Amino acid sequence: MKPDTESIEDFFNRYTGYLTAGDLDGLAEIYNYPALAVTARGCAAIADPEQTREFFAQGQDFYRSRGIQGVRARDIVTEIQVPGxxxxxxxxxxxxxxxxPVGTERNAYQVVTLADGARKIAVTTPLDA
Incomplete structure (x- = not known):
């Protein structure tokens, strides 16, 4: 893949596809390391893919127990885009x-594009907390 060839819409469709499928390896692969999770309670550094797998494994149990079986990206807004x-x-x-639909969650992201063209989430911020 060449840099910036995957549209941001396609990127988030791939991301939500991994969420829906419970694909822990796909989710671990879509993050840049180290990554940063920023919430109103503080910042957490995500140092390696295993932390991502563990986080989303717990999340899968939480969402499935509430009848949530899938996720779709909507209303994607670009604030700033520069090369990479x-x-x-x-x-x-x-x-x-x-x-x-059974609810929505608002999130902000910073996504980087690596030299090989792969897009990765570098910073994620839940906006509903």
């Missing part, structure tokens, strides 16, 4: 087993 860096926010729409 995309900054913006979007809605993650939670879906039930029929694909009907």
């Amino acid at each position: 860096v995309w900054v913006g926010h979007l809605l993650l729409e939670n879906l039930d087993s029929d694909g009907s």
Whole structure:
């Protein structure tokens, strides 16, 4: 893949596909390391893929126990895009087993594009907390 050839929409479709499928390896691969999670309670550095796998494994149990079976990206807004860096926010729409919306979560992201063209999440910020 050449730099910036995957649209940001396709990137987040791939990301939400991994979330929906519970693909822990895909989710671990889509983050840049170290990555940063920024919340109102503080910042957490994510040093390696295993931390990402563990976080999303716990999240899968939490969401499935509430009837959430899928996720879709909506309303993607680009705040700034320069070569190699995309900054913006979007809605993650939670879906039930029929694909009907059952809630949304607002998140901001900083996504970097590596020399090989791979897009990776460098910073994630939940905006509803």
